Every structure is written in structure tokens, then in C-alpha cells.
Amino acid sequence: MKKTSILNKLRSSGLRPTKQRVEIAKFLYSRDKTFHFTVESLGKYLAKKTTTKFALATIYNTVHAFKKAGHLSEVHLRGKNNTTYFDTNISNHHHFYDSQTSELIDINENEIKFDKIPKSPNGKTIKNIEVIINLKN
Amino acid sequence: MKKTSILNKLRSSGLRPTKQRVEIAKFLYSRDKTFHFTVESLGKYLAKKTTTKFALATIYNTVHAFKKAGHLSEVHLRGKNNTTYFDTNISNHHHFYDSQTSELIDINENEIKFDKIPKSPNGKTIKNIEVIINLKN
DNA sequence: GACATACTTTAGAACTATTATAAACTTTAA
DNA sequence: TTAAAGTTTATAATAGTTCTAAAGTATGTC
Numbered sequence: 057m058k059k060t061s062i063l064n065k066l067r068s069s070g071l072r073p074t075k076q077r078v079e080i081a082k083f084l085y086s087r088d089k090t091f092h093f094t095v096e097s098l099g100k101y102l103a104k105k106t107t108t109k110f111a112l113a114t115i116y117n118t119v120h121a122f123k124k125a126g127h128l129s130e131v132h133l134r135g136k137n138n139t140t141y142f143d144t145n146i147s148n149h150h151h152f153y154d155s156q157t158s159e160l161i162d163i164n165e166n167e168i169k170f171d172k173i174p175k176s177p178n179g180k181t182i183k184n185i186e187v188i189i190n191l192k193n
Numbered sequence: 194m195k196k197t198s199i200l201n202k203l204r205s206s207g208l209r210p211t212k213q214r215v216e217i218a219k220f221l222y223s224r225d226k227t228f229h230f231t232v233e234s235l236g237k238y239l240a241k242k243t244t245t246k247f248a249l250a251t252i253y254n255t256v257h258a259f260k261k262a263g264h265l266s267e268v269h270l271r272g273k274n275n276t277t278y279f280d281t282n283i284s285n286h287h288h289f290y291d292s293q294t295s296e297l298i299d300i301n302e303n304e305i306k307f308d309k310i311p312k313s314p315n316g317k318t319i320k321n322i323e324v325i326i327n328l329k330n
Numbered sequence: 331g332a333c334a335t336a337c338t339t340t341a342g343a344a345c346t347a348t349t350a351t352a353a354a355c356t357t358t359a360a
Numbered sequence: 361t362t363a364a365a366g367t368t369t370a371t372a373a374t375a376g377t378t379c380t381a382a383a384g385t386a387t388g389t390c
Binding site: 073074116 | 346347348349350356357358
């Protein structure tokens with residue numbers, strides 16, 4: 057993703073392209089494959105690889121702004137480390153989870169098919185289905 | 194579940210039947226259906242319905258002891274309230290999750306069938322599969 | 331039943347992830 | 361260039377959970 061398209065992405069979401077946001081967006085979106093991260097891992101990367109200063113609150117704010125704008129999704133998994141995982145893959149999909157390494161791996165939506173699904177309880181409908189396949193060695 | 198069987202359950206897990214553990218076990222296992230709870234909801238119940246005093250740490254200790262002994266399972270869902278859900282249903286199964294009420298509802302294992310499942314990544318095997326069906330109104 | 335031992339409970343401190351606050355700073359559009 | 365609105369920052373606050381060390385309790389033995 058080019059710099060201008062990152063700026064557009066921010067601007068079209070109503071986010072002013074500040075130095076911090078641009079750095080974070082470059083890190084998140086200047087790559088071929090989507091990936092998973094935590095606020096902690098993102099912060100470490102930014103501290104190491106950029107000369108910009110990032111308050112922790114800024115990273116949280118920015119990640120939430122991106123999430124709200126639909127550029128990021130949150131994985132509703134409570135892993136053993138108890139941190140929130142974010143995913144630059146915003147399409148419907150599933151995950152492998154390796155609790156030994158706390159690592160998430162994407163599963164495309166079409167790689168899992170259901171033969172049978174229960175009826176949702178009274179008055180409710182299905183918003184979406186999340187499958188976590190827990191791995192062991 | 195009778196009182197003696199609760200005592201046996203504790204003892205067979207290497208847990209001394211203290212007043213606190215017996216009260217908690219009675220609450221968790223003296224009923225027909227399994228159910229979900231959080232440490233907070235359990236603590237509130239115990240404060241209201243018993244005359245025994247429970248330090249918060251004791252509730253955590255006891256719940257973890259039951260989990261370790263295999264009498265409870267933990268749901269690996271990160272709900273919006275960010276608390277840990279425990280489940281007295283220790284068999285393999287799945288859940289509906291209503292984010293409006295933060296409520297979990299069990300789905301029996303045989304109510305979900307898969308037609309297609311991806312191969313696990315290199316060297317790993319599947320430990321188990323957890324399905325969360327998110328609900329909306 | 332009394333005793334020693336090992337296990338438990340307890341209150342409070344500590345810890346971790348996250349969110350709130352309010353002042354200083356930046357971007358924006360006119 | 362300037363005022364308004366939005367953003368970053370350091371720090372404090374919060375929430376859930378775990379740790380600690382002292383006081384209390386269950387257990388097996390005599």
C-alpha cells in the first residue's frame with residue numbers, strides 16, 4: 057500500500073493523518089499478507105523501528121480508531137496472556153490458536169463448512185460464527 | 194448432587210473440604226443443568242445466599258482448584274466485560290454468545306457438525322475446536 | 331481428644347491490561 | 361495566520377486477577 061493510499065485511508069475514515077497514525081498505518085498495511093498483533097507487540101515494533109515517540113495511550117487510541125473505522129478487527133479470544141489480539145484481516149474468517157506460542161493463524165472462511173448448526177435461541181439471530189481450532193504439538 | 198458426593202468430589206481431587214469449598218461446590222453442582230459464571234457473579238451469590246465469609250482470593254483459588262481437578266472448564270472467549278467465564282459443563286461443547294447481555298448459552302457437541310476442516314499447520318495437531326456463535330436481536 | 335504437619339483462608343499489596351484526564355501540541359480550513 | 365477542532369502525552373485511575381505472609385483449619389497419629 058502506497059503512502060498516498062494510507063493517507064486516503066485515514067482521511068476517508070475521518071482520521072487526521074498525524075505522524076503517529078501514519079507510522080502505525082504504514083506498519084499495519086504496507087505488506088502483502090494480513091497479520092495479528094497486540095498493542096504490546098505493536099508498541100515494541102514502533103519503538104525499535106521508528107524514531108517517532110508513541111505514548112501507550114496513543115497506540116491504544118489509534119488502534120481503536122482503526123477498528124472503529126473498520127480497518128482492523130478484534131479477535132474475541134481470551135488467550136493465556138490475556139491481551140487483546142487485533143487482526144488486519146477484516147473479512148469473516150476463523151483461527152488456529154497455538155496456546156504454547158500464543159500464536160494465531162488465519163483460516164479462510166471457505167476452509168470451514170458446517171453440516172449442521174443449531175437454531176439460535178428465542179428472538180435472536182446469528183451475527184457471525186467464530187471458530188477457534190486449538191492446536192497442540 | 195448430594196452432600197456426601199460433593200465431599201467425595203472434593204476429596205478425590207485432593208481438595209480438603211473446607212467450609213468455603215463445600216459452599217462453592219454445593220452452589221456449582223447441586224443442580225440439574227450446567228451453567229456459566231464469573232468469579233464476580235459467584236462471589237455475589239455467595240455473599241447473598243450464605244453466611245460464610247469468602248475472601249476474593251479464596252474464590253479465585255477454589256475456582257482454579259476445581260478447574261485443575263477437571264470439575265470446571267474455562268471459556269476462551271474475550272467478552273466485552275473482559276472477565277473470565279467458567280462453565281460447569283466440562284464436556285466438549287460450543288456456545289452462543291449474546292454480547293448485549295454478556296450471556297453464554299451452551300451448544301451440545303452434536304448440534305454442530307463440520308463438513309470441512311482445514312489441515313492443521315506443520316507438525317501441529319488439533320487439540321479441540323471451539324465454536325462461538327455470536328447473536329444479535 | 332491433643333498434637334504436629336500440611337494445607338487453606340485472609341486482607342491487603344502488587345501486577346497487568348486498559349481507559350480516563352487534562353494540559354500541551356497539531357492539523358485543518360477559512 | 362489564526363481560531364477551532366482534533367490529537368498526543370504523561371500520568372492517574374480502573375478492573376480483573378495473582379501474590380504474599382500471617383493467622384486459621386483439616387488431617388493422621390498417638
